Amino acid sequence: MAEKKTLRQEFTKGLIAENPVLRLVLGTCPTLATSTSMVNAIGMGISVTIVLLCSNIVISLLRKVIPSKVRIPAYIVVIASFVTIVQLLIKAFIPALDEALGVFLPLIVVNCILLGRAEAFAGKNSVIASAADGLGMGIGFTAAVFCMATIREFFGNGTLFTGADSLLGLFGITSFTGIEIFSRLPESLNIEPILIFILAPGGFFTFGLLMAVANRLAEKKGKKKADLRGCESCPMAAACALKGGCETEIKEEVAAQ
Amino acid sequence: MSNELLTASVSPHVRTRDTSRSIMLDVIIALIPSLIASVVIFGFRALAVTASAVASCVLFEWLSRKAMKRHNTIGDLSAVVTGIILGFNLPSTMPIWMVVLGSLIAIVVVKQMFGGIGQNFVNPALLARIVLMVSFPKAMLSSWAEPFAWRSETPDALTSATPLAVLKTGEGTMPSLFNMLFVKAGSLGEVCAVALIIGGIYLVIRKVISPIIPLCYVGTVAVIMLVFGLVKGEGNALVFMLNEILAGGLLLGAIFMATDYTTSPTSPSGKVIFAIGCGLITSLIRLFGNMNEGVSFSIIIMNILVPHIDNLTAPLPFGATKEKKSKKGEEEAAK
Numbered sequence: 183m184a185e186k187k188t189l190r191q192e193f194t195k196g197l198i199a200e201n202p203v204l205r206l207v208l209g210t211c212p213t214l215a216t217s218t219s220m221v222n223a224i225g226m227g228i229s230v231t232i233v234l235l236c237s238n239i240v241i242s243l244l245r246k247v248i249p250s251k252v253r254i255p256a257y258i259v260v261i262a263s264f265v266t267i268v269q270l271l272i273k274a275f276i277p278a279l280d281e282a283l284g285v286f287l288p289l290i291v292v293n294c295i296l297l298g299r300a301e302a303f304a305g306k307n308s309v310i311a312s313a314a315d316g317l318g319m320g321i322g323f324t325a326a327v328f329c330m331a332t333i334r335e336f337f338g339n340g341t342l343f344t345g346a347d348s349l350l351g352l353f354g355i356t357s358f359t360g361i362e363i364f365s366r367l368p369e370s371l372n373i374e375p376i377l378i379f380i381l382a383p384g385g386f387f388t389f390g391l392l393m394a395v396a397n398r399l400a401e402k403k404g405k406k407k408a409d410l411r412g413c414e415s416c417p418m419a420a421a422c423a424l425k426g427g428c429e430t431e432i433k434e435e436v437a438a439q
Numbered sequence: 440m441s442n443e444l445l446t447a448s449v450s451p452h453v454r455t456r457d458t459s460r461s462i463m464l465d466v467i468i469a470l471i472p473s474l475i476a477s478v479v480i481f482g483f484r485a486l487a488v489t490a491s492a493v494a495s496c497v498l499f500e501w502l503s504r505k506a507m508k509r510h511n512t513i514g515d516l517s518a519v520v521t522g523i524i525l526g527f528n529l530p531s532t533m534p535i536w537m538v539v540l541g542s543l544i545a546i547v548v549v550k551q552m553f554g555g556i557g558q559n560f561v562n563p564a565l566l567a568r569i570v571l572m573v574s575f576p577k578a579m580l581s582s583w584a585e586p587f588a589w590r591s592e593t594p595d596a597l598t599s600a601t602p603l604a605v606l607k608t609g610e611g612t613m614p615s616l617f618n619m620l621f622v623k624a625g626s627l628g629e630v631c632a633v634a635l636i637i638g639g640i641y642l643v644i645r646k647v648i649s650p651i652i653p654l655c656y657v658g659t660v661a662v663i664m665l666v667f668g669l670v671k672g673e674g675n676a677l678v679f680m681l682n683e684i685l686a687g688g689l690l691l692g693a694i695f696m697a698t699d700y701t702t703s704p705t706s707p708s709g710k711v712i713f714a715i716g717c718g719l720i721t722s723l724i725r726l727f728g729n730m731n732e733g734v735s736f737s738i739i740i741m742n743i744l745v746p747h748i749d750n751l752t753a754p755l756p757f758g759a760t761k762e763k764k765s766k767k768g769e770e771e772a773a774k
Contacts (some may be wrong), residue, residue, distance in 0.1 A: 198531075256653065373536065376540070377573060377576070378570055378573045378574040379574075383570075
């Protein structure tokens with residue numbers, strides 16, 4: 183974190199250049215699991231964004247109070263509180279979404295995007311910057327999952343926005359339940375959904391393709407490569423007990439000597 | 440600019456006329472008997488499936504090379520071979536758009552995205568077959584046309600169980616051994632065992648493939664099936680073994696797919712390990728798995744292991760002695 187970025191940069195870096203899913207490769211598990219339908223993706227994306235925004239703000243506020251030795255448990259308590267709030271709200275108002283997301287909603291607690299941002303950003307930066315970072319990363323996550331879900335649902339199920347009434351029901355709209363596409367095609371074409379897109383392997387195919395696109399976009403902008411090294415952005419950082427002891431860090435130390 | 444003429448490799452320098460193109464041409468020639476057999480058995484629908492697979496494979500190869508701004512490689516004919524083998528892996532009733540989708544997966548996703556010919560980590564046609572099988576179970580696994588049904592008046596109505604399904608479920612009648620050799624239900628390339636064996640012998644004589652992989656692969660399956668047949672003690676174990684060898688894609692896989700240069704080990708001992716692994720996984724899936732056929736999965740799994748097999752069986756240069764393992768371990772421990 184050498185040079186200081188403007189607020190706008192803190193916000194926009196999460197969209198493509200440091201997109202948490204496609205560039206930092208954080209939160210892969212919920213990404214693959216909840217991108218089977220567009221409605222699930224939107225629901226998951228919004229939940230993560232809200233939790234990320236709130237937890238970033240609170241952790242940034244508390245950053246001088248939390249002793250560094252117990253910071254991870256402290257972060258988890260903060261994150262878990264917000265996840266509980268969001269989960270109870272969703273259970274009360276959009277029960278269908280709660281059912282569809284299942285265990286992945288409470289699992290936001292251990293989502294490495296949240297812990298990663300708390301560790302890499304909110305624990306060291308001011309409240310406003312952390313809020314911008316959280317919002318940008320949340321929207322980046324939502325966009326990535328939404329893109330993946332669009333591709334997977336379209337090819338794998340032949341529909342778009344199926345089950346949209348569960349989300350729109352909040353605003354009193356229940357007539358729109360998604361767009362059927364493949365089943366409307368003439369039968370003589372013999373077109374049927376490509377099942378593998380809904381299954382795990384198809385998720386990985388789509389994930390890889392989108393990562394390639396994101397890399398291309400990030401490089402095209404002509405900006406220098408995002409700093410992806412170090413424990414802060416490592417997907418294993420949250421689980422890794424040997425902070426400063428992992429391979430890349432050791433190599434850097436050797437090189438420095 | 441190419442500096443091909445300026446690069447010298449380490450001696451010995453062996454001159455050969457073999458090129459990717461000549462080898463691929465030999466493979467195509469070896470596949471022709473099976474193509475003729477499939478057209479005789481399934482009619483022109485078989486030709487349509489194979490032709491569309493070949494055409495779309497070549498088209499996708501050309502397009503993806505163009506899009507990636509690399510030199511054109513359709514002249515080496517490898518896309519044609521991939522196309523024929525992909526077509527041979529599909530049932531004759533397959534809708535054409537699914538065949539084209541399979542070519543897209545084989546050429547663009549598996550081959551060109553990993554760097555083109557020589558760089559694919561698994562057999563393109565086989566992975567495409569598996570993707571199609573997972574995506575369209577109905578079209579891929581349960582609509583086998585009955586042999587010679589195209590000559591009857593209601594060709595679409597006649598479907599048949601493959602010998603493997605009969606072996607697995609015990610429902611339906613098993614074709615006689617003679618029919619198993621020449622005509623049975625299945626995907627395009629696997630229906631005529633004799634045509635496949637002729638192609639295999641041609642490739643071995645032309646030294647395009649070494650016979651190690653096909654023989655060890657089929658041999659492993661034969662031994663396991665014979666032992667299983669004897670232990671189970673139902674009927675004639677020898678007939679059971681021959682049925683298992685001739686049924687399904689075993690011969691097609693062993694002769695034309697497991698021997699792919701890019702995705703098989705280079706040393707003879709590596710080839711043996713590779714082929715025995717293929718045979719073992721195939722037999723286990725056939726005997727104890729959910730699916731009827733295990734050839735494609737077994738070859739793909741062993742394809743992924745090939746770099747490790749190659750490391751394990753790297754040949755020693757002449758005059759070199761093998762490092763002792765214990766010494767190496769001590770050195771590392773000392774560090």
